[in-house]
Amino acid sequence: MARNGGVAWMRTTEKIDGYDLSTSDTEEVHVLAVDDSLVDRKVIERLLRIFSCKVTAVDSGRRALQYLGLDEEIQKKETNGFDGLKVDLIITDYCMPGMTGYELLKKVKESSAFREIPVVIMSSENVIARIDRCLEEGAEDFIVKPVKLSDVKRIIDYTTTELREGEQREGARAKRRGINKRKQREGDDDLSSSPPSTLSSSTSSSPSSSIQSATAPSSPSTLDSPTRRLKMTSSE
């Protein structure tokens, strides 16, 4: 699968389970994985590494915030984490002692520095109310455990798509939130907050085109998530 129109960098293992793993070095996604279970951390780490992601795994929401530099009790002089690497995706367990994945999600989405980072929630409980709550709070996706290759592939696919669509990132995310919101009451929290952030963060894309795309129909790939299909059926 050539990403740059020509050269595809082959990793030492080209295929696992039929998934083509060829990818470019420059497109390495850095994932912050959060789970209190050591077994689950080991599994998610391996799953992510198969897709050539760089993985930082921590065992609590608190440590995740510390890594991001969002922990109130630790004054971070630097704007980035321990090793200064930008986090492209956060994947977190829901049920954790101390801070739940939901609380972590809220903290990330409340922060101006990190709210654009997609957050995926994992949970062993397939509860509609829980899924809804997370998606409403801005979660990108919700995976029911145990996590499989196909789950991770879906997430990495749209994360790399977002990274590649650099300047259109704001529009794409606002578009997805638009889809999640469309089936609910007129909350408007996310949609109303997207114009200001578009204006402040966009470089070359015009603000008006990003706002327009917030209400445009989504591309087929965003509807692939079984969680979204489930969610839309349940709220109708």
Add this chain to the structure above:
Amino acid sequence: MDFVNQLQRKFIDYSSSLHREGIVDDQFTQLRKLEDENSPHFVMEVASLFFEDCEKLINNMAIALEQKQGVDFKQIDECIHQLKGSSSSIGAMRVKNACIAFRSFSDAQNREGCLRCLQQLSHEYSLLKNKLQTLFLLEQQIVAAGGSIPRVH
């Protein structure tokens, strides 16, 4: 070469029997698929972590159930939740099912029922550990004999 083939056949048969007996489920197969030349012992490594986890949690629950002044069922419930999660992640189906049964007795705060469930859980764990260790030993024997581990898909 014949010896390696024999071992490989034994490995495949034994692996199939684990699935047939419900010791492991599809998630175990999923984890097997994550093994390659870079990570040839991934399943063995995860299993080791799981064994440690399991032993610790079973021990904690045994202690909690022994408390004369009153059993902390909330703690028991947390242990069951953790064990159910990790057994599900590794594909240890019978251990996971034992956890599900255990949970209903813990919810009902039924100490006797919990003790029975804990015993059942310990039994399932021992069974799993023995069987997986046999499987991993076969793997090591195949590699030592110069063969490759059959990838079961």
